[in-house]
Amino acid sequence: MPQLGVDFIGAIERSGLVGRGGAGFPVGTKWRAVAQRSGGRAVIVVNGAEGEPRSQKDRLLMTTRPHLVLDGAFIAARVLRARRVILYIGERHEKARHAMLRALHERTEPERGLVTLAAAPGRYVAGAETAAIHFLNEGIATPTTAPPLPFEQGVDRAPTLVQNVETLAHIALIARGGRPTSTLITLAGGVARPGVLEVELGTSIGDAVRQGGGVTEQPKAVLVGGYFGSWMEPAEAWKLPLDHRARLGCGVIGLLPASACPVCETAGIMRYLAAESSAQCGPCFFGLRALADACTRIADNRSDGRDLSRLNRWVDEVPGRGACRHPDGAVMFLSSALRVFASDFANHGSHDLRRAA
Amino acid sequence: MRLVVDPIKCDGRGLCAGLLPELIRLDDWGYPIVNPEPLPAHLLPHARRAVEDCPVLAIALRRSQVKK
Numbered sequence: 106m107p108q109l110g111v112d113f114i115g116a117i118e119r120s121g122l123v124g125r126g127g128a129g130f131p132v133g134t135k136w137r138a139v140a141q142r143s144g145g146r147a148v149i150v151v152n153g154a155e156g157e158p159r160s161q162k163d164r165l166l167m168t169t170r171p172h173l174v175l176d177g178a179f180i181a182a183r184v185l186r187a188r189r190v191i192l193y194i195g196e197r198h199e200k201a202r203h204a205m206l207r208a209l210h211e212r213t214e215p216e217r218g219l220v221t222l223a224a225a226p227g228r229y230v231a232g233a234e235t236a237a238i239h240f241l242n243e244g245i246a247t248p249t250t251a252p253p254l255p256f257e258q259g260v261d262r263a264p265t266l267v268q269n270v271e272t273l274a275h276i277a278l279i280a281r282g283g284r285p286t287s288t289l290i291t292l293a294g295g296v297a298r299p300g301v302l303e304v305e306l307g308t309s310i311g312d313a314v315r316q317g318g319g320v321t322e323q324p325k326a327v328l329v330g331g332y333f334g335s336w337m338e339p340a341e342a343w344k345l346p347l348d349h350r351a352r353l354g355c356g357v358i359g360l361l362p363a364s365a366c367p368v369c370e371t372a373g374i375m376r377y378l379a380a381e382s383s384a385q386c387g388p389c390f391f392g393l394r395a396l397a398d399a400c401t402r403i404a405d406n407r408s409d410g411r412d413l414s415r416l417n418r419w420v421d422e423v424p425g426r427g428a429c430r431h432p433d434g435a436v437m438f439l440s441s442a443l444r445v446f447a448s449d450f451a452n453h454g455s456h457d458l459r460r461a462a
Numbered sequence: 463m464r465l466v467v468d469p470i471k472c473d474g475r476g477l478c479a480g481l482l483p484e485l486i487r488l489d490d491w492g493y494p495i496v497n498p499e500p501l502p503a504h505l506l507p508h509a510r511r512a513v514e515d516c517p518v519l520a521i522a523l524r525r526s527q528v529k530k
């Protein structure tokens with residue numbers, strides 16, 4: 106185990122590390138909040154739920170570098186004086202779970218004594234931090250209303266740090282005197298070699314795609330950050346440097362081939378996100394359903410002509426009104442589609458209708 | 463002070479919007495959209511009424527505060 110400086114949290118802050126689970130929250134800030142309240146009771150939740158359908162990076166990291174993730178978790182446990190470390194790993198990520206368990210058996214007795222393993226249900230919202238805590242406390246992986254926030258009252262009602270597995274790997278590297286200089290991304294869609302890449306921070310998306318073997322077809326648009334991310338024009342996306350300013354989200358970079366229909370693609374993802382609502386909050390359950398239905402009507406040429414104005418009104422009304430940020434993420438995604446594919450949404454169907462006439 | 467809704471408790475009865483139309487309107491599905499601004503003093507009694515009358519106790523008055 107590396108020696109940690111007296112001010113390790115300061116070192117995290119100076120490194121500029123932000124969470125790699127999606128929200129991009131500054132890691133040092135979260136650690137301070139837990140450290141202040143810990144009193145030796147804190148709980149560390151290692152978030153390996155990876156519920157994002159296209160993302161692969163967390164399970165690959167757990168499978169290939171399990172000790173790095175465990176190092177990060179045990180450093181968090183030491184610095185925050187935690188009583189427990191919980192490995193919260195997606196139930197479908199079997200290889201990752203096995204690798205993590207195998208690595209755990211190679212650790213010291215006192216370290217192993219801190220750890221319990223939990224299988225995160227394979228639903229999108231199960232990876233949200235209050236859902237993880239709810240599951241670990243009561244066996245129900247749905248988000249809860251804040252306050253209390255996890256750092257105030259989380260697992261066992263103790264101050265709790267929920268941290269993504271990649272974030273913890275970076276913690277381990279910082280403890281060895283490094284700085285976060287790279288990030289993991291998952292390339293998806295119209296790229297020659299889809300899958301996980303480790304890229305230097307600041308690498309442009311264009312260069313990352315070249316490292317992934319280049320495009321298979323001219324892209325129509327690039328989805329940066331997965332299903333809670335944003336569509337971008339290829340020309341704009343190509344230059345975008347991959348770092349925490351890029352709103353990388355969970356790090357999925359999806360290339361939409363020019364032959365695909367962006368409205369249909371957007372509608373499909375909205376239907377998925379609507380179906381993944383935990384159905385606890387009206388604006389999320391009914392709102393996302395309504396957004397998905399309106400997108401689908403446009404995609405299917407069944408719109409009454411008012412759906413686009415409905416969508417534009419709802420994307421202002423829905424965010425910020427759920428217990429978790431699921432509706433906010435979905436709406437961010439949809440708003441970007443309405444912006445980047447404005448003419449596709451406005452003209453969708455007219456070709457087919459003309460042809461049918 | 464400002465009004466906050468617990469979105470899990472709220473089941474869209476809509477009483478609050480009737481009591482405090484100045485600050486609360488309903489979305490297309492009947493759920494309240496609350497003005498996030500601090501409450502003007504003259505509306506405080508109406509806001510208290512909305513808090514007390516909510517059948518599922520989903521609304522609360524919170525001291526306006528700067529985020530942590």
Ligand SMILES: Cc1cc2nc3c(=O)[nH]c(=O)nc-3n(C[C@H](O)[C@H](O)[C@H](O)COP(=O)(O)O)c2cc1C
Pocket residue numbers: 123124125126127128129130152153154155156157229230231232233234235267268269270272273429430431
């Ligand atoms: C609907 C929803 C799903 C989420 N799923 C995951 C997930 O699968 N894995 C993850 O690490 N974070 C996920 N998050 C983010 C977590 O709430 C939390 O911010 C994160 O685990 C904190 O770790 P980080 O700061 O290291 O990123 C999700 C958030 C939301 C709102």
Ligand code: SF4
Pocket residue numbers: 230247248249381382383384385386387389390426427428429430431432469
């Ligand atoms: S906002 Fe949606 S996903 Fe989040 S807790 Fe409410 S209903 Fe569930």
